[in-house]
Amino acid sequence: MKKIILVVFISVFILSCSSDDGRSNNPNLPSIGFNHTVNLDLPQFNSLKFPGNFELIRIEGVGIKGVVIYNIDNTLYSAFELSDPNIIPSSCSALSVTGIRAESNCGNDNAYEIINGQQLEGEGGFPLLRYQIRRDGNILVVSN
Numbered sequence: 001m002k003k004i005i006l007v008v009f010i011s012v013f014i015l016s017c018s019s020d021d022g023r024s025n026n027p028n029l030p031s032i033g034f035n036h037t038v039n040l041d042l043p044q045f046n047s048l049k050f051p052g053n054f055e056l057i058r059i060e061g062v063g064i065k066g067v068v069i070y071n072i073d074n075t076l077y078s079a080f081e082l083s084d085p086n087i088i089p090s091s092c093s094a095l096s097v098t099g100i101r102a103e104s105n106c107g108n109d110n111a112y113e114i115i116n117g118q119q120l121e122g123e124g125g126f127p128l129l130r131y132q133i134r135r136d137g138n139i140l141v142v143s144n
Helices: 002-016 043-049
Strands: 035-039 054-057 067-071 077-081 096-098 101-103 111-113 119-121 132-136 139-143
Touching: 035 043, 035 054, 043 054, 043 067, 067 139, 077 132
Parallel strands: none
Antiparallel strands: 035 139, 054 067, 067 077, 096 101, 101 111, 111 119, 132 139
């Protein structure tokens, strides 16, 4: 009897584990793959050398509508998709960033924090799509 309970417990535990590494399955955003490097020695990325600053990367093939990179403390950076996660990508779904706030341009109240990606206002409930980012010397590597 104890073996049966143990097997059932292990089975439930294994089935409850998720393989999506904390990402929600957002039906609004298509899954894309990319790998982009940012050289902090280049003048256009000078702001990313200082904590509390951000830079927008709006290059074809880097994210859906682009990526925002935020310097938390020179060792930690956050990188998020610039497409509103609660709207299917369209001509207005690229977010505008001011300070640490990213806001929708689609006539709704959707607003997000670019440090942790959480929704601050609006409807839908999906946070910003987080991308992987790491620093290697003066190079930031952002990928999905």
